[in-house]
Amino acid sequence: MITNNENRTVCSQCGGRCCKSGPCCYVPSDLNLENLDLVGLITKIELTGYISIASSAGFLYLRPKRKGGKILDFKMDGSTECSLLGPNGCLLSFEERPTGGKALIPDKDFKCKSTINERQLYKLWLPYQRLLRYAAESFIDEL
Ligand code: SF4
């Protein structure tokens, strides 16, 4: 569990640069994936409405949708902001936010660092690659 590290003063001065360069990312436990089968995951994605299946070099994971984004979204160019970024920051409470967002610690000089690295994220998502691939196949008509 990540302790609330919000700093709205610093983030409003920055203007939400991190969320404007694209959505952060979930880890499996954020969405209770350990207790979901394929139907459960597809249902969660459909009901939530703001989750997309993303890919980094062919490695699948879940993140919030980009603005105007679809469920299947393999674009990684940082050109579109997160759909959950509102005028006053993230629309989700700190507790509801993806771990990738919670792990980024606001820095007054805007040199914000994350407490979770790519390697850790890969390790966490590795056991779910098959589940995510099947889920992606079920949304293939979106492409
Ligand atoms: S976490 Fe850092 S990059 Fe993101 S809005 Fe706050 S200060 Fe800006």
Ligand code: SF4
């Ligand atoms: S979910 Fe919230 S913290 Fe994460 S990128 Fe979107 S607006 Fe930012």
